[in-house]
Every structure is written in C-alpha cells, then in structure tokens.
Amino acid sequence: MLFVIALLAVPVLTARLFVLTVVQGGRLSDRAEERLDTERLLPTWRGKIVDRMGRVLAEDVASYDAAVSYPLAKGTWAYERATEEARSALGRAAWRALSVEARQRETDARLAPWQHRQTQLHEVLAVRGGLSSAELEARLQAIAARIDSRTAAVYERALASRRERGLSLDIPSEPIREMREFHPVLRDIAPETANELRKLADTMPGGVAVADATRRNHPWEATEVEISRERLPRRIRTSVPMVMRLEGALDGLLGSIRHETWEADLKRRPFEKTLDDGTIEVDLGGYRVGPDSVGARGFERQFEDTLRGSRGQVTRRLDTDEEDRIAPVPGQDVRVSIDAQLQARVQAAIDPRLGLTRVQGWQSHSEGLRIGDALPAAAVIVDVATGEVVAAASTPTPETVTRSGPLVVGAETASMNRALEGAYPPGSIVKPLVYLAAVAEGAVDEGESVVCSGHYFNDRTDVARCWIYRSQNQFATHSARTGAPLAIEYALASSCNIYFYTLAHRLGAQRLCDWYRRFGLGTMGGSVISSDAAAQIDARHDTFATISLGIGQGPLTVTPLELANAYAIIGRGGVIRPPSWRSGGHQPNTRLDIPPTAIARAQEGLRRVTAATYGTAHHMEYGDGSRDPIIDVPDVTLWAKTGTAEAPPLRLDRDGDGVAEGSFADADHAWCVALVGDSWNETPKYAIAVIVEHGGGGGRTSGPVMAAVIRALVQEEYLGSARSRVLGPVEVGAVR
Amino acid sequence: MTTLQRAPARGVRAAPNRPVISKLLGISWVNAGWIPVLSALALTLIGIFAISTTQPSLAARQTAYAAVGLVMAAMMVVPLPALIERWSVRVFVATLALLVLLVAPGVPDAIVRPRNGSRCWIDLGPIDMQPAEFAKVAWILASAWWLARAADLKSRLGITLPLVLTAVPVVLILMQPDLGTALLFFPTLLAMLLAQGARRKHLVIVVVTAALLAPASYPFLKPHQRARIDSLVAQIVGDERYTRTIGFQGDRARTLIGAGGVFGNAEERAGALVKFNALPEEHNDMIFVVAACRWGLLGGLTIIGLEAALAVGAFWIAVSTRLPFGRLVGAGVGAMMGFQAFVNIGMTMGLMPITGLTLPFVSSGGSSIVASWMAIGLLFSISARDARAGSMMGGSARRGGDA
Structure with missing residues (x-):
C-alpha cells in the first residue's frame, strides 16, 4: 500500500510540473522576465507659444x-x-x-x-x-x-x-x-x-x-501701453498721453495649465492602452493618473497635442544593468495668430481707464446707467487675407474686477473673452449680409431702390419702423430727406430699416437664416435658428418675425468674432476663410456665389457710413451743435457699419445685495464693425468688430472705440505706414 | 495491494554468512540500502548546486553540513541496529527535552533565539540546531521500538495509544510553532501502523475521520493559515487577488517554475530571475523552485524521481528486513521523507497551502540534512545487516530462511 501511495504521488507532481513548465511555461516565463526590467519616465518640455511676431508668450522654465x-x-x-x-x-x-x-x-x-x-x-x-x-x-x-x-x-x-x-x-x-x-x-x-x-x-x-519641475513663464504677463488721447471724444481729450499698466492682457487667450489629469484626458489619450489582443500599447505622450501638465483653457488647451511633447523612457535590465533609452521629445512651439503688442493696445483701448467704455455724456445711454459706469466691451481684429485673428480683447478681465472694485455690469463674467464667447443680437450690423443674400438669391436687383416710408406696414405706424421715424425727428423718413427711393449704398450708410425689412420679407426667414450661417453667423458661439425653425416662420407668414431677422433682431445671436469674420468675407469678395489662431497656416477657402458688383455696392455703402455726412458713423454732434468726426484716423480707408441692437433688459444691482433695483429695456448694445485698409490701396486688410454692452447707439459709443482700435493698428504699423513691415524677433517687453 | 509482512521472529541478529570484506562491520555490501543512499547523495548534490545559484556562501556551508551528515550516516552503520533500538527511547526522551527547552517559559533568547516569530532553534554559537529535525528521526525510532513490542494493534486501544504518544512531540513542535513539521508525524505513524499490521479498517476510520475533520478545522485556524488556504483555492480557480499579499510567495514560485521551461536556464540567468522575482525562502523551503528554474522540467522530474526512489527504497528495506524494528524504521523514514517531499514540492507548485517544510536533502539547513543522513545511515545499516544476495531482487523476507 505504501508503495502504491508513493508511486501515485509521482504522476500527480509530474503532471503539475508539466503544466507549469510546458503548458504555461511561455506565459510564466514572460512574467518572470518582466520583473527583470524597471522602467523610468523622463520628463519632457512643453512647447513655447509665440505670437505672430515671434515674441514668446508662454514657455517652460526650470523651477523647483x-x-x-x-x-x-x-x-x-x-x-x-x-x-x-x-x-x-x-x-x-x-x-x-x-x-x-x-x-x-x-x-x-x-x-x-x-x-x-x-x-x-x-x-x-x-x-x-x-x-x-x-x-x-x-x-x-x-x-x-x-x-x-x-x-x-x-x-x-x-x-x-x-x-x-x-x-x-x-x-x-x-x-x-x-x-x-x-x-x-x-x-x-x-x-x-x-x-x-x-x-x-x-x-x-x-x-x-x-x-x-517646470513652470510656465508668461513674459507678457504685465505690459505698459502709452496711448495718445489727442483724438478721443472731446470730453476725455487731452494732449497728455495715458500710460496704462495692463496685467494679464493675454491671459484669457493663452489660457492656463492644470497640474492634474482628469478622467477625460485619460480617455482621450491614455498612457497605456490595452489592445484587442491583450497587449499593452504605451503612448509616451499620453496621460497618466496624477500630476501632469495639461492645457486647461485657451491656446494651451487648443494646441495641447502640439505643445505637449512626449516623455522619454529608460528601461533598465536589473540583472545586466543595461539601459534602453527613449529620449523625450519636447513639445513643438506654436506660433499663434495674435500680436501681443497689438493685443495690449486693443486691450488698453477698451479698458475703462481710458474712458471709451464708460458711460459718457455724448452717448445715448440707458436711463438706468450713470455717467462713469464701466461697461463690458470687446474688440476683435481678423486679418482679411488670411483669416488670422490678430487681437481679441475683452473687458472686464478678472484683473479689472480686482483693481476697480465692484462693477455695475459684467463682473460675474469677467473670465470670459467676450470677443469670442459673448453672444449678442447683431442689430443693423447684418444689413450688408441681408443685401448680399437677397442679390445672390435674386430677391432684389443689385441697383434696386426702395422707398423709406418710416414704417413697414402701411396700416401700422407703431411697429416695424425705421430708426429715423421718431417724434424727435418729426417722423422723418430717409426717402423724404433724399426725395427719392433709396439705393443700397444710401440704405447701408444711413442704416435704413425699411430697405432691409423689404429684402428680408422677399427672401423669407429660411433663406435669410441659411445665408447668415453661410456668412458664419451662429457657427462659432452665436446662434441662428435652424433652417426648419425658420421655415416654420415662413409657413405661418409671420412677416414681423421675418423682417426683424432682416435688421438682426429676433432669434439670432452672434459673437464679435463671427461678425468680424462675416465682414472679412465681404472684404475678400465673398471668399470664406475660417478664423485661424495659428500664424502662417493654410486655410481652406470656398467662395460664396455672390455677384462681385453687388459686393462692390455693399462695400461702397459701408464706405459711406463714415465718409458721407448722412453716414451713421460720420460724426457726432455735441450739445452746442458742434461736430467731431467719429473715426478720425488719417491715411486709412474704412468700410464700417454701426449697429444699435435691442438687448435683453439690463438689471442693475448697485448695492450688490443680490436684488436688482431696476430693470431697463432701453439699454441697447452698441456695435461697430469695420473693414479697414490703407488709404492708397482700396483693399480691406483687417476686419474689426467692437461691441460695448448696453452702450446705447453704435456710432457714438462703439465708433470712438473702433477709432482707437484702428489707431492701435496704425501704431503697430499694420496700417498707414508705407514701409514694408519687417517681421522678425522683436524685443520683448513693454509697449511704449 | 502490497502488504508488509511480519518477520517470523523478533530480535533476530544479522545473518552470519557475509562476504569477508564486510565482516569487520558485520554488513553485506550488496543490499537495498544503496537505493536511499544513492538517491540522498544525488539529492544532496543537486541541493548544493541549487543553493549556489542564489546563495554561494550558503552552498559552501551546506556542503560542510552534508559532509557532517555523511560522517554521521557512516557512524550510524557501525552499531548494530539492535543497539540503536535499545537506545531509541532514551534518545527520543532527550530530543523531547530539547523540544521542551524551546518552548519552556523563561529560557533566555541567547539560547533559543526566535526567528520569524518561531522558537525552533537552539543557539550553539557558530551554528544553530533545530531539535525538531532530530526529534522526527528519534520519534520514528522510539515508535518503532514501541510498536515492535506492542501487544495488540488490532484492538482499538492498540491503535489509539501510539496516536496519543505521538501527540507529545507534535504538541511541543506546534508550540514553537512549526505546523509543517508537526503535520508530518501522523501520516508517518499511519504508515508505521500499516507496516506493523494494524487493522486496515481502523486505519481507514482514522484517515476518513481526519479527512472529514480537516475542513471542519478551518474555522479554528489562525487568520494567516486560513488566508493561505484561501489563496491556494483562489489560485486554483485563477483568481489573482492574493498574489501581492499572502499568495505572493506561491505566485512567484509558480512563475519561476514555469520560467524554467523544459530545459531550464543558465545559472546566472536563473539566479537573476529568482533574485529579481524576489522569491522568499528561495534557498530553503522553495529550493525546488530554484532547481526547476535552473534545470527546468527535466531537473524537476529528476528531483521528484529521486525523492520517490528514496521513499520506495526505504519501503523496500522495510519489506526486505526480518527485523520488526527495521521494518518499522524503514516504513517510517520512507513515509516521512516521501510525504515531506510531496508536500514541499506540491506547495511550490500550488497544489497545497504553503507551510514551512523543507525538501529533504535539497533544502539548505544543517540540522535537517544531518538528521536526514543519520536516518539514511540507519536504513543502510538495517538493510546491510539483513541483506542476502537476493534481497535486492525483492521479497527475501517473504521467502524466509537464511542464505
């Protein structure tokens, strides 16, 4: 019996040994082998962000x-x-x-x-x-x-x-x-x-x-800008230039880095991925749980994959001390479309300290606002030829809120860049787009004239009126002033509502909204009602809703960047080139099917907005009857449009107790959008959109801001200088 | 089934008709005792080489211990087995005294130095002694002495008493605590009872009861012992949850055995694999893993074969001899070493929970190898003094009569 037991034990052990060494041998051998290797990751460097001139905006520097x-x-x-x-x-x-x-x-x-x-x-x-x-x-x-x-x-x-x-x-x-x-x-x-x-x-x-460790250094964290005040509106005009210190003028655009990975990062680009066959693929640039540098907002996030780079890895064989080294691949630099100096100047132009974005006596402001109230504002500049965004400034910034204490409006949204993220009704700014859409659709002849009768509906004088048809103007009409029906050039320059009501009515809501989308409205943060919803407006013959869309009111919001882009399309003669944040990239482009002659007529209308005495941004009149030109910049050609957009009621809470003391329906948003080029060359070079929230009339409030932005372009030699511009390294530092 | 037969008479001396060359010692050179001797020798050599794979300094010590063991084994051949039989109880009592010393309260740490929480070693200056290793052998001798004289093993009392007496060293060893060693005693006793002709029915009752009681003992085990059993079960069903905790040693052991493949690895590589897989107790309880990693399936099979040959050889001697004492010693030594080897190899391969048990002759350890070699010497002595020309061909006792 003992022999049997002894001899039975042998096959049991043998069988098990066979299973381990032969059946599972390969897998177990791999496992044992794996433990002979140790792996260590080597850190990498994040790429720099440089502006279009090559100035470093963000870079990694060694730190502890x-x-x-x-x-x-x-x-x-x-x-x-x-x-x-x-x-x-x-x-x-x-x-x-x-x-x-x-x-x-x-x-x-x-x-x-x-x-x-x-x-x-x-x-x-x-x-x-x-x-x-x-x-x-x-x-x-x-x-x-x-x-x-x-x-x-x-x-x-x-x-x-x-x-x-x-x-x-x-x-x-x-x-x-x-x-x-x-x-x-x-x-x-x-x-x-x-x-x-x-x-x-x-x-x-x-x-x-x-x-x-590495720290993200921002050399342009603080800048100083000197601004001439000689051509500002009379009340704030002085020969003494203002030196303005700006903190974080680029922060909103550059964005930030967070030092921890989130679930979404791990999902988007995991460090280790188990493939279907069970093998593990390692992406050295991927995200791991725990501390890491991840672009959280702005450019840092937008260009994360380019900037990020890829870690290195050292695999050491424990028994032989052999090392396999994969060198870290530093992140690539990104040259963004922004010009840091120009951005600083534009930021200064809309900073309440300069005064243009405060409530002023020359403006037609809401009765709820008081002189001196700082208003939120934004300005964006797009390079017409390339679609590149050269500057995009917004106020208030978090720093403004810290510096100037409680603000009446906009403090809670200070971290948002209104130029890109603020969505507003566009008002009259859409008028050239309505004309081009109507011509393209054959709803109007290029040169067709329309009578401005002051109100669109014959039987009602209290709705759908032209802006000029008011008691303080003795119910004037544009046609009465000119003695003739209006052609498009006059209609645009004077911003006649009746003309564009007529075109919108002929086009119908659906075609109009489709064209708005073709011009890029509602595609980058704004919203335009869907084609189906617009078709329903047409189906129920809701004329008022349709014609309202024709003057940029109703179910339609746009961002300043969308409008700048739409005007850039006009400036390019109908060629679409989406806004770009990288300098020197190639943008795809398509052309809208609009007759060039119609575009030329629209541009002429826009030119007259500042050039003709009846233009809405030609001049502002003071109480004593004296006048100043609104946009007074020599050596440039301007194609501009103003807009006074009905805004949602402005709720004011001056004592900050959380309860609004008043709600004001008359606090319109002030728009001014323009194409600008050199005076000796009739080609639009930059499209600029400016908005002052609740600023009242577009011409009087946003016009001077537009002038300041154009002067910034001139000072940075984007305009007005006959010399060819030298692009290259520019000394980093203050803008003096 | 093979049954060990009772010798015709008790106290029979070695046969007088021997080759001249052996007359001095009164032994016959041609006998079954060589099977365990040669197996043990091969295992000892394998052990030394395996130990040197990861611990060259220990291998040198092991060589020295093996030499001492061989000398002791040779010395065991000198006295007549009857003399050893007569002294066996005294030796057993002496080892019991040492076991008591280990667990007695108040013994200074200088004499009994605790290691890993166990009091298993007596400090003898440069070397330590593990009394349990000697107690195992001494207990076999004493049990053989007693069983050879026991009146009636067929009665219930006859089988109960040896069980009770075995409990004494077992309890002492459990107190150290050294569960693995303690567990060896009962299967060995069973084998000896079987050899002495106890009723198979009684033994079956004992075995079945033990088998039934074993799972019932689970709730009374200590948490770490329970965890070991849990991890064993988990590992069998492919659950890897314990591989970083209580199942770590077992997991690494299986991994390294698997890494040996069929033909094993070069020495340096095997050493590196064992070292960087951080196998605990690799020179000791886990020496089979090192050997399998070094020499692969073939090496592992060799060790299994040699351990089996050793046990079978011992049983053969038990069957061959006419000495009742010798038969019992042969059955006891064979059963104990065979069972120990089976449990040790089984635990490294995940067939059994891991307990602190060495692999006879292969694992590093002085007391173990010396005591084991002494047992082999005794077996040889029994076999050689009892051997006749045909004994290695089997069944001489059964045929009866002297040459």
Missing part, C-alpha cells in the same frame, strides 16, 4: 517644487518613522514578538523628535509659501484626500472586475503608486527655499523632497 509624501500629507509620517525606528532598534523578530500595546509604547517613546521635525517642516513650508498654517493644512489634506479617493476608486474597480468574474469580494484595499510618490505642495519655490528644504529632506526620509 516642494513636494511631500503621502504619509506627510496625511499626517502619519512622524508616527510611521517612530514605528520604523523602534522596529529596527529592537530587531524585526523582537518586534514581532511584542504585543500591540508594547509596540505602541515603543513607538510613543520615539515619537517626539519626529513630530518636532514634522512641525518644523510645516513651518518652513507655510512661511516660504506665504501660507497660513490653515491654508497649508488644507493643501496637505487635499493631497491626501485625492490619493485616498484614488485608492478607493482603484479598489472599487478591482471589486467591480471581480464581481464581473464572479470572484469573492473579500479582498484588501491595496496601496497605490501615488502613496509612494511625492506630491507638489508649493510650486515654483525660490532656489534658496529649495536648498533649505533639501537640507530638511535629509533629516526627513520619506517626508519631503524638492522636485525639479
């Missing part, structure tokens, strides 16, 4: 971070060190033999010096980081909480996967990688602080470390 371990963040570091010290002092075996209480005693006896060091570190971190001890504590807790929640998530996932496979759920939660790593608590510390912390780190194993 103060980083703490998980136990230190959690507050268990001193205790862990004391326990470790006790264990090694007593020997592992003796330690194991001790009761829980005895171990506790041994640890407690050694705790004080470690706790002292922990406190000392807290003090250093708080002082050097300029934090209160509560703030530091909050940061440490946030680090620990993040790792704890991550651990919980990993555990949850393990449980979920086990549940799926029908395995027992009685498993312990395992420590994760982040628990062994250091986590930045103070970023970009001074070199002296780094030295101090390094010394401290020597006495605090596993507590604190100084990590080499």
Whole structure:
C-alpha cells in the first residue's frame, strides 16, 4: 500500500510540473522576465507659444517644487518613522514578538523628535509659501484626500472586475503608486527655499523632497501701453498721453495649465492602452493618473497635442544593468495668430481707464446707467487675407474686477473673452449680409431702390419702423430727406430699416437664416435658428418675425468674432476663410456665389457710413451743435457699419445685495464693425468688430472705440505706414 | 495491494554468512540500502548546486553540513541496529527535552533565539540546531521500538495509544510553532501502523475521520493559515487577488517554475530571475523552485524521481528486513521523507497551502540534512545487516530462511 501511495504521488507532481513548465511555461516565463526590467519616465518640455511676431508668450522654465509624501500629507509620517525606528532598534523578530500595546509604547517613546521635525517642516513650508498654517493644512489634506479617493476608486474597480468574474469580494484595499510618490505642495519655490528644504529632506526620509519641475513663464504677463488721447471724444481729450499698466492682457487667450489629469484626458489619450489582443500599447505622450501638465483653457488647451511633447523612457535590465533609452521629445512651439503688442493696445483701448467704455455724456445711454459706469466691451481684429485673428480683447478681465472694485455690469463674467464667447443680437450690423443674400438669391436687383416710408406696414405706424421715424425727428423718413427711393449704398450708410425689412420679407426667414450661417453667423458661439425653425416662420407668414431677422433682431445671436469674420468675407469678395489662431497656416477657402458688383455696392455703402455726412458713423454732434468726426484716423480707408441692437433688459444691482433695483429695456448694445485698409490701396486688410454692452447707439459709443482700435493698428504699423513691415524677433517687453 | 509482512521472529541478529570484506562491520555490501543512499547523495548534490545559484556562501556551508551528515550516516552503520533500538527511547526522551527547552517559559533568547516569530532553534554559537529535525528521526525510532513490542494493534486501544504518544512531540513542535513539521508525524505513524499490521479498517476510520475533520478545522485556524488556504483555492480557480499579499510567495514560485521551461536556464540567468522575482525562502523551503528554474522540467522530474526512489527504497528495506524494528524504521523514514517531499514540492507548485517544510536533502539547513543522513545511515545499516544476495531482487523476507 505504501508503495502504491508513493508511486501515485509521482504522476500527480509530474503532471503539475508539466503544466507549469510546458503548458504555461511561455506565459510564466514572460512574467518572470518582466520583473527583470524597471522602467523610468523622463520628463519632457512643453512647447513655447509665440505670437505672430515671434515674441514668446508662454514657455517652460526650470523651477523647483516642494513636494511631500503621502504619509506627510496625511499626517502619519512622524508616527510611521517612530514605528520604523523602534522596529529596527529592537530587531524585526523582537518586534514581532511584542504585543500591540508594547509596540505602541515603543513607538510613543520615539515619537517626539519626529513630530518636532514634522512641525518644523510645516513651518518652513507655510512661511516660504506665504501660507497660513490653515491654508497649508488644507493643501496637505487635499493631497491626501485625492490619493485616498484614488485608492478607493482603484479598489472599487478591482471589486467591480471581480464581481464581473464572479470572484469573492473579500479582498484588501491595496496601496497605490501615488502613496509612494511625492506630491507638489508649493510650486515654483525660490532656489534658496529649495536648498533649505533639501537640507530638511535629509533629516526627513520619506517626508519631503524638492522636485525639479517646470513652470510656465508668461513674459507678457504685465505690459505698459502709452496711448495718445489727442483724438478721443472731446470730453476725455487731452494732449497728455495715458500710460496704462495692463496685467494679464493675454491671459484669457493663452489660457492656463492644470497640474492634474482628469478622467477625460485619460480617455482621450491614455498612457497605456490595452489592445484587442491583450497587449499593452504605451503612448509616451499620453496621460497618466496624477500630476501632469495639461492645457486647461485657451491656446494651451487648443494646441495641447502640439505643445505637449512626449516623455522619454529608460528601461533598465536589473540583472545586466543595461539601459534602453527613449529620449523625450519636447513639445513643438506654436506660433499663434495674435500680436501681443497689438493685443495690449486693443486691450488698453477698451479698458475703462481710458474712458471709451464708460458711460459718457455724448452717448445715448440707458436711463438706468450713470455717467462713469464701466461697461463690458470687446474688440476683435481678423486679418482679411488670411483669416488670422490678430487681437481679441475683452473687458472686464478678472484683473479689472480686482483693481476697480465692484462693477455695475459684467463682473460675474469677467473670465470670459467676450470677443469670442459673448453672444449678442447683431442689430443693423447684418444689413450688408441681408443685401448680399437677397442679390445672390435674386430677391432684389443689385441697383434696386426702395422707398423709406418710416414704417413697414402701411396700416401700422407703431411697429416695424425705421430708426429715423421718431417724434424727435418729426417722423422723418430717409426717402423724404433724399426725395427719392433709396439705393443700397444710401440704405447701408444711413442704416435704413425699411430697405432691409423689404429684402428680408422677399427672401423669407429660411433663406435669410441659411445665408447668415453661410456668412458664419451662429457657427462659432452665436446662434441662428435652424433652417426648419425658420421655415416654420415662413409657413405661418409671420412677416414681423421675418423682417426683424432682416435688421438682426429676433432669434439670432452672434459673437464679435463671427461678425468680424462675416465682414472679412465681404472684404475678400465673398471668399470664406475660417478664423485661424495659428500664424502662417493654410486655410481652406470656398467662395460664396455672390455677384462681385453687388459686393462692390455693399462695400461702397459701408464706405459711406463714415465718409458721407448722412453716414451713421460720420460724426457726432455735441450739445452746442458742434461736430467731431467719429473715426478720425488719417491715411486709412474704412468700410464700417454701426449697429444699435435691442438687448435683453439690463438689471442693475448697485448695492450688490443680490436684488436688482431696476430693470431697463432701453439699454441697447452698441456695435461697430469695420473693414479697414490703407488709404492708397482700396483693399480691406483687417476686419474689426467692437461691441460695448448696453452702450446705447453704435456710432457714438462703439465708433470712438473702433477709432482707437484702428489707431492701435496704425501704431503697430499694420496700417498707414508705407514701409514694408519687417517681421522678425522683436524685443520683448513693454509697449511704449 | 502490497502488504508488509511480519518477520517470523523478533530480535533476530544479522545473518552470519557475509562476504569477508564486510565482516569487520558485520554488513553485506550488496543490499537495498544503496537505493536511499544513492538517491540522498544525488539529492544532496543537486541541493548544493541549487543553493549556489542564489546563495554561494550558503552552498559552501551546506556542503560542510552534508559532509557532517555523511560522517554521521557512516557512524550510524557501525552499531548494530539492535543497539540503536535499545537506545531509541532514551534518545527520543532527550530530543523531547530539547523540544521542551524551546518552548519552556523563561529560557533566555541567547539560547533559543526566535526567528520569524518561531522558537525552533537552539543557539550553539557558530551554528544553530533545530531539535525538531532530530526529534522526527528519534520519534520514528522510539515508535518503532514501541510498536515492535506492542501487544495488540488490532484492538482499538492498540491503535489509539501510539496516536496519543505521538501527540507529545507534535504538541511541543506546534508550540514553537512549526505546523509543517508537526503535520508530518501522523501520516508517518499511519504508515508505521500499516507496516506493523494494524487493522486496515481502523486505519481507514482514522484517515476518513481526519479527512472529514480537516475542513471542519478551518474555522479554528489562525487568520494567516486560513488566508493561505484561501489563496491556494483562489489560485486554483485563477483568481489573482492574493498574489501581492499572502499568495505572493506561491505566485512567484509558480512563475519561476514555469520560467524554467523544459530545459531550464543558465545559472546566472536563473539566479537573476529568482533574485529579481524576489522569491522568499528561495534557498530553503522553495529550493525546488530554484532547481526547476535552473534545470527546468527535466531537473524537476529528476528531483521528484529521486525523492520517490528514496521513499520506495526505504519501503523496500522495510519489506526486505526480518527485523520488526527495521521494518518499522524503514516504513517510517520512507513515509516521512516521501510525504515531506510531496508536500514541499506540491506547495511550490500550488497544489497545497504553503507551510514551512523543507525538501529533504535539497533544502539548505544543517540540522535537517544531518538528521536526514543519520536516518539514511540507519536504513543502510538495517538493510546491510539483513541483506542476502537476493534481497535486492525483492521479497527475501517473504521467502524466509537464511542464505
């Protein structure tokens, strides 16, 4: 019997050995082999963002971070060190033999010096980081909480996967990688602080470390701009130029970087991807859980994939010490379409300190507003030839809010760039588009004239009126003033509503809205009702809704950039070239089917807006009857349009108690959109859109802002200078 | 089924008709005792080479211990088995005293130095002694002495008493604690009872009861022991949840055995694989893993074959000898070493939960190899003094009579 038992045991062991070495041999061998390799990632550098002139707007520079371990963040570091010290002092075996209480005693006896060091570190971190001890504590807790929640998530996932496979759920939660790593608590510390912390780190194993890091440096963080005030409207005109310091004029465009990856990043471009055949593909530029640099907003986000670069990797063979090195690939630089100096000048032009975007006496402002109230505003410049966005400024900025205290309007949306994200009814700005659409659709002959009777409906004088048909004008009409029906040039220059009501009515809402979309309206943040919804307006013969769309009112909002782009299309003779944020890129282009002669007529109408005495942006009249030209810039040709758009009621809460004291329906948005070129060359070079929220009349409020923006273009030699422009490195610094 | 037969008479001395060359010792050179001797020798050599793969310094020590073991084995051949039989109880009591010393309260750490939380070693200055290893052998001798004289093994009392007596060293060893070693005693006792002609029915009852009681003992096990069984079960159903905790050692062991493939790896590479896969106790309980990683399936099969040959050889001696004491010692040593080897190899391959058990003759460890070699020496002595020309052809005892 013993022989049998002995001989039975042999095949059992043999069979199992066969399974392990032969059947599973390959897989197990690979697994054993894998443990001979260690992998280490090498950091990479993020690409620079430079402006169209090559000025550096954002770049990585070396810096130091103060980083703490998980136990230190959690507050268990001193205790862990004391326990470790006790264990090694007593020997592992003796330690194991001790009761829980005895171990506790041994640890407690050694705790004080470690706790002292922990406190000392807290003090250093708080002082050097300029934090209160509560703030530091909050940061440490946030680090620990993040790792704890991550651990919980990993555990949850393990449980979920086990549940799926029908395995027992009685498993312990395992420590994760982040628990062994250091986590930045103070970023970009001074070199002296780094030295101090390094010394401290020597006495605090596993507590604190100084990590080499990179900091995103923004050389154009602060700029100074000198602005001439000689040609401003009379009330704020002076021969003394203003020197304005601007903080973060580019912040909104450049955006920011966050230092932690989010679930969406991991999904979009994971560091490790398991392929269908079970192999793992590593993308060294991909995202991993934990600290990383990720473009969060603005250009940093838009060009993330270009800027990001790809980590390096060192694979070390433990038994032979051989190393395989994949060098890090630095991120590529991105040359954006923005001109930093021009941007600063445009920002200064709309800054309330200059006065153009404050409520002023020469404006027709809402009765709810008071002289001096700062109004939100935006300005954007698009290069007509290329579609590149050269500047896009917005006020208020977060910095304005900090600097000037409570604002009456717009403080809560200060972080938004209104030039790109603000959606407003366009008002009369759409009028040239309506004309071009009507001609293209054959709804009107190019040279057709329309009678301005003051009101569109014969039987009603109180709705669908021309803006000129008012009691203070003795119910004048454009046709009465000219003694003839209006051709398009006059209709545009005087912004006659009746002309465009007529065209819109003939076109119908659906065709009109389709054309708006072709001009890019509602495609970059604004909204134009859908073709189907517009068709329903036509189907129920809602004339009022249809003709309202013809003067840019109704279910239609646009962003300043959309309007600048639409005017750039007119400037290009009907060629569409989507706005671009990169300098020197090639944009696809398509041409709208509009007769060139119609475009020429529309451009002539726009030219007369500032050139003809009846143009809406020709002059402003002061109380004493004297006049000043609204846009007074020599050596440039202008094709402009003003717009006074009915805005949603303005709710004012001056005492900031959260309850609006008043709601004002008369606070129209003031638009001015223009094409501008050199006087000796009748080609539009830049399309500019300016809006002053609740600024009242487009001509009087936004006109002077437009003038200031054009002067900025001239000063930066984009216009008016006969010399050919030298593009190349320009000294970085203040715009003086 | 093969049954071990009772020898015709007790206390029979070695046969007088021997080759001249052996007369001095009164032994016959041609005998079944060579099977365990040669198996053990081969295993010892394999062990030394396997240990040197990861721990060259330990391999040198192991060589020295093996030499001591061989000398001790040779010395075991000198006295007549009857003399050893007479002294066996005294030796057993002495080893029991050492076992008591290990667990007695108040013994200073200088004498019994705890390692990994166990009190298994007596500090003898440059070397340590593990009394349990000697106790195993001494217990076999004492049990053989007792069973050879026991009145009636067919009665229930006859089978109960040896079980109770075995419990003494088992309890002492469990107190160290050393569960693995303690577990070896009962299967060995069963084998010896079987050899001495206990009723198979009784033994079957014992085995079946034990088999039924084993799962019932689960709730009474310590948490870490339960976890080991859990991890064993988990590993069998392909659940990898314990591979970083309690199942770590087993997982790494299986991985490295698999990495050996059919033909194994070069020494340096095998060493690196074992080292960087961080296999704990690789020179000791896990030596089979190192050997399999080094020499692959072929090496593993060689070890299994040699361990089996050793056990079978011991059984052969038990069957061949006319000495009741010798038969019991042969059955006991064969069963103990065979069972130990089976459990050790089985646990490295994930067939059994991991307990602290060495692989006889292969694992690093002085007490173990010396005590094991002493047992082999004794087996040889029994076989050689009892051998006749035909003994290696099998069944001499059954044929009866001297040459």
